[in-house]
Amino acid sequence: MDIEVDNLTQVWGGANGVCALDRFTHSFASNRFACILGPSGCGKSTLIQIIGGIESATSGEVRITDPADKERRRQPLGGCSLMMWQNLNLFPWRNVIDNVAFGLEMEGLSRAVRYARAKELLASVGLPKFENHYVHQLSGGMRQRVALARALIMQRPVLLMDEPFAALDAQTKIVMQEELARIFEQTRKTILFVTHAIDEAILLGDEVIVMTARPGRIKEVIPVNLPRPRSQELVNSPEFGRLYEHALRLIREEVLNAMRQQEAVDD
Amino acid sequence: MIDSTSARRWKQVHRLHGLLPLLPIVLFLGFWEFMVQVRGLAPIYLPAPSSIARYLFEMIADGSLAYHLGITFLRIMAGFVMAAVAGVFLGLMMGMSPLLARMVDPWIAALYPLPKISLIPLLIIWLGTGEAYKIVISAVTAFFPIVISTFAGIRQVDRGLIKAAKDLGATRRQIQLKVMLPAATPSIFAGLQLGMGVTIILVVAAEMIGGSGQGGMGYLLIHAGQIMETEKVFAGLLTLAVFGAVITKVQARIDRWIAPWISESH
Ligand SMILES: Nc1ncnc2c1ncn2[C@@H]1O[C@H](COP(=O)(O)OP(=O)(O)OP(=O)(O)O)[C@@H](O)[C@H]1O
Numbered sequence: 001m002d003i004e005v006d007n008l009t010q011v012w013g014g015a016n017g018v019c020a021l022d023r024f025t026h027s028f029a030s031n032r033f034a035c036i037l038g039p040s041g042c043g044k045s046t047l048i049q050i051i052g053g054i055e056s057a058t059s060g061e062v063r064i065t066d067p068a069d070k071e072r073r074r075q076p077l078g079g080c081s082l083m084m085w086q087n088l089n090l091f092p093w094r095n096v097i098d099n100v101a102f103g104l105e106m107e108g109l110s111r112a113v114r115y116a117r118a119k120e121l122l123a124s125v126g127l128p129k130f131e132n133h134y135v136h137q138l139s140g141g142m143r144q145r146v147a148l149a150r151a152l153i154m155q156r157p158v159l160l161m162d163e164p165f166a167a168l169d170a171q172t173k174i175v176m177q178e179e180l181a182r183i184f185e186q187t188r189k190t191i192l193f194v195t196h197a198i199d200e201a202i203l204l205g206d207e208v209i210v211m212t213a214r215p216g217r218i219k220e221v222i223p224v225n226l227p228r229p230r231s232q233e234l235v236n237s238p239e240f241g242r243l244y245e246h247a248l249r250l251i252r253e254e255v256l257n258a259m260r261q262q263e264a265v266d267d
Numbered sequence: 268m269i270d271s272t273s274a275r276r277w278k279q280v281h282r283l284h285g286l287l288p289l290l291p292i293v294l295f296l297g298f299w300e301f302m303v304q305v306r307g308l309a310p311i312y313l314p315a316p317s318s319i320a321r322y323l324f325e326m327i328a329d330g331s332l333a334y335h336l337g338i339t340f341l342r343i344m345a346g347f348v349m350a351a352v353a354g355v356f357l358g359l360m361m362g363m364s365p366l367l368a369r370m371v372d373p374w375i376a377a378l379y380p381l382p383k384i385s386l387i388p389l390l391i392i393w394l395g396t397g398e399a400y401k402i403v404i405s406a407v408t409a410f411f412p413i414v415i416s417t418f419a420g421i422r423q424v425d426r427g428l429i430k431a432a433k434d435l436g437a438t439r440r441q442i443q444l445k446v447m448l449p450a451a452t453p454s455i456f457a458g459l460q461l462g463m464g465v466t467i468i469l470v471v472a473a474e475m476i477g478g479s480g481q482g483g484m485g486y487l488l489i490h491a492g493q494i495m496e497t498e499k500v501f502a503g504l505l506t507l508a509v510f511g512a513v514i515t516k517v518q519a520r521i522d523r524w525i526a527p528w529i530s531e532s533h
């Protein structure tokens with residue numbers, strides 16, 4: 001799915017509210033992996049929630065179209081995407097398999113069909129033996145996998161991911177990144193991936209979109225032309241180093257801007 | 268050699284550990300019995316534990332305890348079920364319809380702090396001193412904590428979970444049934460427990476006030492008190508204490524069974 005974001009502006013809380021996005025404009029190409037990098041509070045979650053049809057924008061437009069569709073009909077927002085949330089939002093009263101099968105249950109599929117599909121998904125994210133556990137009985141990495149399976153089971157062409165690996169330890173994070181890269185290479189979804197980690201953004205993305213401090217705008221789009229399939233070893237390549245340096249310089253400026261803003265508010 | 272004896276010691280200590288809570292009770296009863304026997308206190312003020320026990324066994328043997336307790340239990344259940352059905356229903360409706368919540372809220376705010384026991388004279392005028400009055404007063408009292416907890420439970424559902432469900436394709440109705448309701452269950456159960464507590468209080472109080480010859484633990488207590496059968500009063504109190512403890516335990520069980528994701532996470 002091609003996602004065109006056109007002059008998207010979001011002001012939270014009325015006329016004198018917080019401006020979270022300011023005329024954000026970008027075309028996300030179909031079947032590509034875009035990483036969105038930016039200082040805390042710059043509007044990253046806001047952006048992907050609007051694209052996902054979960055929040056509605058103050059002004060501006062999001063157009064999602066299927067490149068295979070000759071007539072370029074607009075897809076309804078929310079209908080072709082799924083969100084993996086910053087805090088996962090798993091249902092604590094449901095066990096693993098019923099969490100994963102939630103979307104299918106809403107569609108009215110029978111239990112047998114739901115469970116069969118959910119089991120496949122759980123196996124594919126490497127969590128086959130925990131279907132009857134509740135969320136609080138799982139480790140952080142396992143919860144992440146459940147949330148990923150719950151999103152993937154819907155087979156929507158667009159996957160929106162809001163810092164899904166931020167809370168993981170370094171080792172688990174590497175495993176999950178490789179898992180996600182594999183899933184992307186197999187399913188070729190269009191993925192928008194929000195992150196704070198520069199190395200993660202370069203390792204996973206076809207492009208890295210660096211945002212400014214609030215109100216969020218695009219500071220720079222960095223294309224990442226590293227070959228796929230990618231692995232952690234890339235981190236040591238000179239090309240990776242160059243991209244990292246560049247992104248770091250941009251993001252440092254914006255984080256400093258964000259801190260200055262914060263000080264201005266505090267005074 | 269030394270090791271095995273010390274291990275045995277430890278085992279004995281552990282076995283004693285389980286009995287430890289009984290020790291203060293035994294000491295207390297022994298002291299009580301001793302004081303009454305030795306100091307010769309009049310049984311109408313403070314009967315000895317042994318004679319209370321004798322009364323208790325007599326009441327069990329002649330079936331009068333079961334009779335009164337049974338009547339009280341049925342009244343509690345009738346009042347509680349009425350309050351639970353009405354309270355949970357209204358709480359859910361309020362939680363899911365802000366319009367209804369706005370209309371009902373002033374009534375609850377005004378009526379909740381009113382001590383329900385002060386309604387007894389009015390209810391006796393309207394309903395007489397029969398079953399209806401006892402059940403209604405307890406139901407009315409239990410209704411408020413139940414409706415308030417249910418409403419709060421629905422209102423406090425994590426917005427993120429609702430958005431996630433919507434994103435996964437849930438309709439409004441599905442969100443209500445499959446997200447809001449289960450998310451509010453612990454809160455609803457907390458309300459039901461509070462409701463059960465006040466139902467017990469109000470039924471026993473209403474039995475004490477509500478005329479003669481109708482049975483129930485409250486009637487048994489007040490009647491025994493009037494004819495100075497202090498042993499019977501103590502026996503009744505002991506029964507009510509055990510009864511309350513059993514109900515609390517049963518509720519905790521049900522709670523853990525209904526909402527295992529809460530109790531196991533602590
Ligand atoms: N539902 C909302 N209502 C009001 N204000 C909001 C809402 N969501 C976000 N905001 C505000 O909009 C701004 C951007 O928030 P957003 O969550 O999009 O930032 P973010 O880039 O995702 O930050 P982080 O990296 O910390 O997750 C913040 O100032 C936040 O307080």
Ligand SMILES: [Mg+2]
Pocket residue numbers: 044045046086162
């Ligand atoms: Mg965010």
